[in-house]
Amino acid sequence: MSTLDRDAERRQRAAEDLYRHGRAALAAHERDRAHALLQQAVDYDRGHSQAWLWLTATTDDPAEQKQYLDWAIAADPGNTAARRGLGLLTGQIKAADLAPAAPALEPSATTPEAPAAPEIVIIRRTFVCPRCGGRLRFDPALVDLRCEHCGYVEGVTEEPLAGEAVLDFTLPTRQGHRWAEAERRFTCGQCGAGTLLPVGVTSPTCPFCSAAALVAAPEEAELLPPQGVIPMALEAETAQQRVRAWLGQGRLAPDDLRALARRGSLQPVYVPFWRFNSALTTRWRAKVTEGAGRAAQTVWREGEETFFYPRWLQAGTRALPRDLVRQIEPYNLDGLVRYKPEYLAGWPAGTYDLSLAEASLAARAGMLADATRQLERRAPAAQAGSEWQVTSNTFTGQTYQLVLLPLWVGHYGYRGRRFRVLVNGQTGQVAGDRPVDGVKVALLAAMGLAATLLVSVAAWLAYLAING
Ligand SMILES: [Zn+2]
Ligand SMILES: [Zn+2]
Structure with missing residues (x-):
């Protein structure tokens, strides 16, 4: 620089x-x-x-x-x-x-x-086709807005992501919620997830759990505006294809899974993620043995190491199982562009229910666990066996961004049961729950047993050959 x-x-x-x-x-x-x-x-x-x-x-x-x-x-x-x-x-x-005024910026302050x-001032943005009055929708293939009726295309200019904000818990958090009011805001009565739905969606269902249990959310709840977005790259048909291909892959899955899996709902949603950039400096001490023979002595040795986490992602919603989300990662964060409401035209977006403060704490815990694992693998901590500890840790230069990442969330049915499935809306990576074929599992176990028996028989024969 x-x-x-x-x-x-x-x-x-x-x-x-x-x-x-x-x-x-x-x-x-x-x-x-x-x-x-x-x-x-x-x-x-x-x-x-x-x-x-x-x-x-x-x-x-x-x-x-x-x-x-x-x-x-x-x-x-x-x-x-x-x-x-x-x-x-x-x-x-x-x-x-003007639209009705939002609540005062600070709870105690009046704004005369x-x-x-x-x-x-609120601007309710609807994306209407200037040619026919139809609805404009963000088109993943064109990466532009496209009229659903007449095909009119309106360009969306990609802008580079703005800088990250410094992590500061005194942030004016109320400032943010206005961005969301361009959309209609709902809470799911079944899973509790918050969602923004584009104007014009009829019979709305929750993109996280498919329940038709959406109720209008109170507008005064605070929301920070997203800074970045990875535009949706997959249309419904492609996402379905990915799921079908994935259904045929599982080693322990029943053979008829692909044929019998009932096409369930697969819904798109932009999922809010907190992205942190942080450095973690750990001080550790470890018990090591120095010298050899009579001169050997055990001493505590200290050290310091810094770990960098420029792209730590923390899902901002509790509506999705964490381990499943992990499996559709990574997202290519180079694809992040500056957030614009255009990207959400025709596409629902989740609102975060994990606050910045909570997410930051979770991210720190995750970074610390990762750093500890790395230290464990390395000398001298590793040499010292279990006799070592992290004595202090300091996080520095913490910045964050709120980003929206594209995802398809759905279910499919198999023999009367429902299984959850996720598709990464950028890479097409699929993860989900899959039924396990009992016969295959039993067979595999039997093969393991047979292998053990074969080894035993071979050993017995060898014993006979030597001693016979
Ligand atoms: Zn049109
Ligand atoms: Zn739900």
Whole structure:
């Protein structure tokens, strides 16, 4: 990394810090202080669109507000809140046309600064064909939006993934839930999973358990917006083919499984994953024997080792069995692009029920277990046998992203029973539960027994030959 890059990064970090403090000051109704902090933030980073946006909340002067919004849009043309705010200020949009206001940003704070509390503005996005009025759907083959009726195609420009956010438990978590309101939000009465369904889906079923038990979820629940997404690459037909091929593979599976497996439901869903980037430094001590013979003595030796986990994935939902999800990994994370609602057009997405804090703790536990396993395999910890221990561990440089990964979830029936199956929506990798053929298992066991008997007979014959 060049000095220039590092300098830019430092400035951005400083701006982000000032921005956060500015937001906190706003929430505490300290407008002057908020103004000074946010102004400093944009001095450090002219491209900090959100800081420009929130500067509007520090003044009542419409001309000044308009200037800030202009800067916010210049910094990020995709800042819809700023564009909407500008529309309001210039009279292009009437306040009455707006969707009902979301709850206040901080539980205790009122936001009298409307229209300068811009993030409250909600844009309900529907993807409608400009040619025929039909519904646009994200097409995995085209990687673009396509009209289901007339075939009209609208390009989706892929954008590289933005930087990761620093892990910080004082995150303004309420900020995020607005992204989800472009979609309809449900909770499953059977498995409890949260789902966003695209507009226009009739007779909705839960993508995780196929139950037709979806109830509208309370909108005030907080949700962070996803930063990245791997676009769905598999259509239903391909996913079904993968499952059929997989059904014919199991060594212990019944022969008629493929023929009799009843085509069950296979539903697409974008599953939320927390992706962590972290370094873990462990200090260990181990009992080792030094010297030989009489001079041998046992001493404790200490060491330190750092492990890097740049792409640790933690599923954000409890609705899927962890071990099954493991089996359809890995996802190729190079395929991650910046999240856009276009990717969800026509496709359901799960909402996370494992919070960032919970996920981070689970990820740390996982990293620590992995590091311990690696240390165990290596000298001198290994030489020391069981006499060693990790004395301390430190996590540094933790950053995270919330990413949506494509998956097909389904069931198939076999002789009256239901089995779960997952298909990786990027790679086509299948994992699932499979019935086991009792006869095959018995045969295998019998073959093992027969092999043992053969060895015994051979040994007996050899014994006779020697002693006979
Ligand atoms: Zn059309
Ligand atoms: Zn469910």
